[in-house]
Amino acid sequence: MEELEKLVIYKQYVEMVYYTLNILLKFPEKEQFNLIQDIKKVTYEGLYQIIYAQKEYNKRTRLGYLNHLDANLKMLKVLIRISHKKKYINSKNYLAWSKKIANLSNLMAGWIRACLTA
Numbered sequence: 001m002e003e004l005e006k007l008v009i010y011k012q013y014v015e016m017v018y019y020t021l022n023i024l025l026k027f028p029e030k031e032q033f034n035l036i037q038d039i040k041k042v043t044y045e046g047l048y049q050i051i052y053a054q055k056e057y058n059k060r061t062r063l064g065y066l067n068h069l070d071a072n073l074k075m076l077k078v079l080i081r082i083s084h085k086k087k088y089i090n091s092k093n094y095l096a097w098s099k100k101i102a103n104l105s106n107l108m109a110g111w112i113r114a115c116l117t118a
Contacts, residue, residue, distance in 0.1 A: 004054050009107040013050055016100045017043055023097065027088045035088070039079050046072035046104075059115050066112050073105050 004010050020043050024036050046069050053065035077098065084094040 004051060007050070007054060009104060009111065010050050010054070012100070012104055012107065013047055016097075016104060017047060019097065019100060023089060023093055026093075027083070031088065035079065035083065035086075039076070039083070042072050042075050042079060046076065053111070059118070063112065063115050066108060066115070069108055070105070070112075073101055073108070077101055 020039065024039060027036050049065045049069035049072060053062050053069065056062040056065060080089070080094060080097050080101070083089050084091070089097070
């Protein structure tokens with residue numbers, strides 16, 4: 001098993017990607033090139049940050065990737081809130097999606113603490 005696939009944050013992030021792609025199918029077609037694209041872009045960028053951070057040996061550079069991941073998760077929260085306000089997703093989906101992001105944020109914060117204390 002590859003090192004990356006052993007990371008809990010990676011596994012949970014990939015699950016969130018699948019969830020995101022399924023939820024985006026509920027969005028109106030008129031958002032195909034707007035909100036949907038923005039959500040996909042931010043979601044995939046977060047996954048790249050996890051991969052880059054896992055591959056990085058320099059702590060400072062790794063922290064930079066994790067800070068970018070933090071920004072991506074915050075932006076994703078905003079985009080999800082917009083989706084809910086526009087009624088593209090229901091409250092149940094909003095809460096489930098938000099919970100996934102909160103869990104990822106907690107895992108990321110733990111990874112950052114580990115980098116700072118190591």
